[in-house]
Each structure stands twice: as C-alpha cells, then as structure tokens.
Amino acid sequence: MNEQLVVGLKPSLPGFLGQSSWWTEPIRAERLAAVRVGTAAVLLADICCTYFPQWADFYGAGSLGSPEVFAGRLCGSFRWSLLAGISDQRIVMAYFGVWIVAAVCLLLGIFPRLAACAAWALAVSFQNANAYIHNSGDMVRQILLFYLMISPCGAAWSLASWRRRRLGDQRPAFIHPWPIRLLLVQLVAIYFINGTYKVAGEDWRGGEIMHRVLANVLWTRFSYDQLPHIPGTVAVMTWVTLVWELGFPILIATPRLRAPALWLGVVFHLTSAALLTLAPFPFYMLCLYLPFVPWEKWRLSRCGLPGRTSEEAKHLAPA
Amino acid sequence: VLLGAFIVWQLVFIVASNLFDLFPHRIHRLDEMTSFRELLAGTKNPRPVIHALASVTDCWAQLTGQYQMWWLFAPDFPQQATFPVVELRWDDDTARPPIRLLSPTEPANTSSYFHPPDSTDRLLHYEVNLGLGYGYWNEAEVAAAPDKWRKLHFDMVTSQWKSMRAYMRWKTTRFLAQRPDLPPPDEVRLLIRVYPSPPPGAARGQRSPPYDLPYSRWRCAEDGSPDCLPVEAYDPFIDRYVALPYPPGTQPPIKVSQRP
Numbered sequence: 001m002n003e004q005l006v007v008g009l010k011p012s013l014p015g016f017l018g019q020s021s022w023w024t025e026p027i028r029a030e031r032l033a034a035v036r037v038g039t040a041a042v043l044l045a046d047i048c049c050t051y052f053p054q055w056a057d058f059y060g061a062g063s064l065g066s067p068e069v070f071a072g073r074l075c076g077s078f079r080w081s082l083l084a085g086i087s088d089q090r091i092v093m094a095y096f097g098v099w100i101v102a103a104v105c106l107l108l109g110i111f112p113r114l115a116a117c118a119a120w121a122l123a124v125s126f127q128n129a130n131a132y133i134h135n136s137g138d139m140v141r142q143i144l145l146f147y148l149m150i151s152p153c154g155a156a157w158s159l160a161s162w163r164r165r166r167l168g169d170q171r172p173a174f175i176h177p178w179p180i181r182l183l184l185v186q187l188v189a190i191y192f193i194n195g196t197y198k199v200a201g202e203d204w205r206g207g208e209i210m211h212r213v214l215a216n217v218l219w220t221r222f223s224y225d226q227l228p229h230i231p232g233t234v235a236v237m238t239w240v241t242l243v244w245e246l247g248f249p250i251l252i253a254t255p256r257l258r259a260p261a262l263w264l265g266v267v268f269h270l271t272s273a274a275l276l277t278l279a280p281f282p283f284y285m286l287c288l289y290l291p292f293v294p295w296e297k298w299r300l301s302r303c304g305l306p307g308r309t310s311e312e313a314k315h316l317a318p319a
Numbered sequence: 320v321l322l323g324a325f326i327v328w329q330l331v332f333i334v335a336s337n338l339f340d341l342f343p344h345r346i347h348r349l350d351e352m353t354s355f356r357e358l359l360a361g362t363k364n365p366r367p368v369i370h371a372l373a374s375v376t377d378c379w380a381q382l383t384g385q386y387q388m389w390w391l392f393a394p395d396f397p398q399q400a401t402f403p404v405v406e407l408r409w410d411d412d413t414a415r416p417p418i419r420l421l422s423p424t425e426p427a428n429t430s431s432y433f434h435p436p437d438s439t440d441r442l443l444h445y446e447v448n449l450g451l452g453y454g455y456w457n458e459a460e461v462a463a464a465p466d467k468w469r470k471l472h473f474d475m476v477t478s479q480w481k482s483m484r485a486y487m488r489w490k491t492t493r494f495l496a497q498r499p500d501l502p503p504p505d506e507v508r509l510l511i512r513v514y515p516s517p518p519p520g521a522a523r524g525q526r527s528p529p530y531d532l533p534y535s536r537w538r539c540a541e542d543g544s545p546d547c548l549p550v551e552a553y554d555p556f557i558d559r560y561v562a563l564p565y566p567p568g569t570q571p572p573i574k575v576s577q578r579p
Contacts, residue, residue, distance in 0.1 A: 053438040070351055277440050278440070
C-alpha cells in the first residue's frame with residue numbers, strides 16, 4: 001500500500017534528460033489535473049461566451065467563415081479541419097454540441113483523454129475553418145489540449161481516481177513530469193520570444209507602446225480618456241513588460257525570483273484581460289501557471305481528512 | 320522509447336520553430352493570410368535554407384495546431400485603429416441614396432465606451448484582419464512611394480477578396496433582414512474607417528476625427544468577367560475601382576450565390 005502509485009508510461013529519455021531528476025522524478029498528479037480542470041473551465045466559458053452567441057455568423061453558409069473563404073488555406077499544407085466544406089449550419093451546431101460535451105467531460109474528469117482528444121480536434125478544426133476570428137490565445141488552447149490528450153491527465157481529480165479511492169486505494173497518484181516540464185518550456189518560449197520581438201521595436205524601447213495600445217479605440221475595452229492618467233505610468237508599464245518577458249527564463253530558473261515573476265505574470269494577464277479585447281488569451285495563458293500551485297498541499301491542509309492525510313503525507317514529493 | 324523520442328522532438332520543435340520565425344522566410348502566396356510571419360508576395364526568398372528546415376516544424380505545427388506565434392503588439396503597433404464600413408449602393412442612387420453600415424465594434428463615442436468580453440472580441444479580430452494594412456496607412460509615406468503602396472493595396476485585395484466578400488455579404492444580409500422593404504443592393508463597397516490615436520501627452524479627448532478610405536467593391540448584381548476577381552480594388556491614385564486578375568496558379572473559385 002505504501003508503494004508509490006505512478007500513472008502513465010515512463011519515458012526513456014536520452015543523455016542529460018535521462019539523468020536529470022527534474023525530468024524523471026515523478027510529481028503529484030494534481031499538478032496536471034489542475035491544468036486539465038483550468039483549461040476545461042476556460043474552454044467551456046470560451047465556447048459559451050465568445051463563440052456561441054454568434055456561431056452562425058462565424059461558421060456555415062453565408063457566414064464570415066463560409067467554407068470557400070478559407071478553403072485555400074487547407075490546400076497544399078498540413079492544415080486540416082473537420083468543418084472543411086461544411087455549409088450546413090445544423091452540422092456546425094452539432095460540432096459545437098460535441099465540443100461542449102467534451103469540455104464538460106474534461107472538466108469533470110470523465111474519460112478525460114478522450115475528451116481532450118475531441119476538444120483538441122474541434123479546437124483545431126474551428127480555428128482552421130475561420131482563422132480570422134482567432135488569436136494566439138487559441139494557439140495556447142490547442143497546445144494545452146494537445147498535451148492533455150497525450151498525458152495521464154485523469155490520474156487525479158477524475159472519475160477514475162474517485163473509483164480507485166472507492167475501491168480502497170488511498171495512495172496519492174503521481175505522474176512522470178514530462179507534460180508539465182514541456183508546458184513550462186513552452187511558457188518560457190512564449191515570453192522570451194515575445195520579449196525578443198518587442199526589444200526589436202523602437203517604440204517598445206522608447207517606452208511608448210503602452211500608450212499606443214491603450215489609446216487605440218480598437219484594442220481597448222475602455223476609452224483612454226476614462227482611465228486615470230498618471231505621468232510616466234505607461235512608460236514604466238512598457239519597460240517592465242519588456243524586461244519581465246526577456247528575463248523570464250532567468251527569473252523562472254531562480255528559486256527566489258520565481259514566485260514574484262509568476263505573480264507579476266498573473267497581474268499582467270488579469271490587467272490585459274480587463275483592459276484589452278484579447279478574447280480569452282489571458283485566461284489560457286494563466287492555465288499554464290496552474291502547475292506551479294502546490295494543489296496537493298492545499299488539499300491536505302484544507303480537507304484535513306485524518307486517515308487520508310497521514311497516508312498521503314508520506315507521499316508528498318517536492319514538485 | 321517512443322515517448323522519450325516524442326519528448327525530445329517536442330523540445331526541438333518548440334525551440335527550433337521559434338528560432339526559425341525570428342528570420343522571416345515564408346512568402347505570402349496571395350490567399351487569405353496565415354498566422355505565420357510572411358514576406359510580401361513576389362519577394363525572393365532571402366533564406367532558403369531556413370525555409371527548408373522550417374517546413375518540417377511547420378508541418379508539425381499545422382498537424383497538431385501548435386503554432387508558435389508569440390509577438391503580441393510587437394515589434395510595432397499601429398498608430399491608428401481601423402474599422403470596416405460597408406456601403407450599400409443601388410444603381411438608381413437618386414431614388415435610393417447609399418446606406419452605410421458600421422461595425423458593431425466601432426465605439427459611438429471615443430471618449431467613453433465599454434467593449435464587453437464576449438463574441439464581439441472574435442468578430443473584432445476578423446475585422447482587424449480585413450483592415451490590417453490600413454493600420455499603417457500614412458498619407459506622407461503613400462505619396463512618397465505610390466507604386467509600392469498600390470501594389471500592397473492590390474495584393475491585399477487579391478489575397479482577401481473572399482473574406483471581404485463574405486463580410487460584405489454577411490453585413491448586407493443581416494441589414495436586409497431588418498429592412499425587408501429594400502431591394503438587394505446592386506453594389507456593395509468596403510471602406511476602412513481610420514481613427515488616429517492621440518500622441519503621447521495629448522490632453523484628454525484630444526483626438527483627430529476619423530476618416531474613411533475606400534478599399535474594395537463588389538458588384539453583386541453582375542457576374543463580372545470570369546478572369547477577374549469578383550471584388551474590385553480601389554486605386555487611390557486614380558480615384559476609381561479596378562478589376563484584378565486571379566493570381567496565377569490559384570484554385571478555381573468556388574461558385575457561391577452572388578446577390579445577398
């Protein structure tokens with residue numbers, strides 16, 4: 001009973017990857033489960049709030065994503081879409097229905113990998129069927145769903161884990177860390193590459209970009225005139241963003257700076273969600289932060305289930 | 320072993336595809352825009368080796384939907400906002416004057432508005448893509464290099480005529496559903512309304528007024544020449560609409576019903 005329960009295949013990693021405990025030592029499954037639940041929750045809100053009210057305007061015959069509009073993008077490339085050539089809006093509606101069911105199953109942990117697979121296939125399909133209504137946030141969504149599809153994301157907080165506990169197996173679940181590590185590498189790449197493009201821009205270096213963004217009536221939720229004007233604020237915001245993005249690989253690799261860097265990221269994304277018309281981009285980005293939260297410790301201290309706690313406490317591993 | 324190889328490949332993919340994109344190497348092929356960074360159509364590829372290597376990572380990105388495009392508001396950000404405006408016209412314009420349909424995302428008052436986080440966020444992205452080139456439209460630069468801007472303008476219409484027509488048709492159909500007393504228009508025009516952003520340090524409410532730039536025209540009452548695009552481009556230097564040929568090697572256009 002005290003043997004560690006590790007869910008999923010153990011990868012055979014070459015060279016230094018195979019020798020690095022960061023890549024090989026199992027971690028608590030709640031870290032990945034949190035990504036699953038967070039992604040599913042944002043996806044569900046995304047479908048219901050940003051697609052569904054105008055689904056017939058975006059897809060099907062006579063819509064902005066009428067099949068002939070983006071058909072050329074699917075030719076001569078590896079892009080694909082389950083909606084290719086579909087004009088009938090009843091079929092589009094059916095796909096939306098499947099997408100919602102997949103998101104709910106992913107959220108609740110009911111056949112989560114199958115649900116992630118369906119959600120990913122539909123996310124890619126909807127994106128390729130009308131590319132213009134999507135942005136980088138949707139790319140993050142697809143990356144998250146892709147990893148959930150191929151990793152044991154149902155090892156905790158799922159129907160299967162609930163059944164296992166009911167059958168008397170109270171051991172905490174662990175997973176091999178590779179999906180979480182790859183997501184972290186992806187997060188670092190997102191910020192660092194963003195910072196690299198930004199530092200190449202004269203207006204970024206000059207501290208003017210945030211003014212331009214906030215004064216642009218297209219990209220802002222509120223008028224610039226409605227916001228408080230504090231001299232120098234926009235320049236500071238510009239430079240802090242630039243330094244934070246460029247320095248993110250170092251900040252995240254330095255234990256003492258990691259938490260402040262992540263909190264700054266949370267503030268950055270929540271602020272951009274409040275001020276800018278970026279669709280769900282900030283919320284999908286925040287899903288990439290979820291593995292950093294020690295969910296297993298929080299659960300132990302909050303739930304205080306004596307028998308389970310003592311059993312699980314033996315298995316608490318540093319993530 | 321397969322899982323290990325996959326993990327190594329994912330690491331290589333994330334790093335390589337992001338590095339490749341730092342060096343623009345894809346040429347735009349005069350179809351609707353992709354999310355990738357692309358050089359202008361007709362440009363000679365300056366980095367064929369990077370292009371060949373990137374074709375491998377591009378395949379994986381396209382198959383799995385893992386596009387690596389991380390340049391939010393970088394390296395530049397336009398100094399003006401653009402909104403599409405659709406104008407309905409009837410041939411007998413003395414009996415029926417043109418009607419302009421504004422974007423639902425365009426604020427009625429630039430000093431006070433609120434864009435709620437809903438499906439209009441996605442519609443806004445579609446409209447941004449329609450008017451992308453006009454975010455950087457600058458009268459002085461255009462006057463200094465008219466041929467360059469004309470080519471850019473015509474290439475945009477050649478690339479995006481399908482999405483332009485879809486937008487014009489969608490707006491027209493929605494409007495006519497509310498106004499059944501009107502006959503379908505003979506001509507639909509797409510204009511781009513430009514809102515210059517105030518410079519840093521400008522006083523509150525101190526904004527230049529918006530202005531409209533004609534962009535393209537769809538003669539929906541006529542079939543038009545089979546060799547030319549159904550959507551014509553406005554030539555700002557001779558002040559009239561011109562028919563553009565289909566780009567060489569493009570697929571035959573799918574026949575869709577003309578008149579809304």
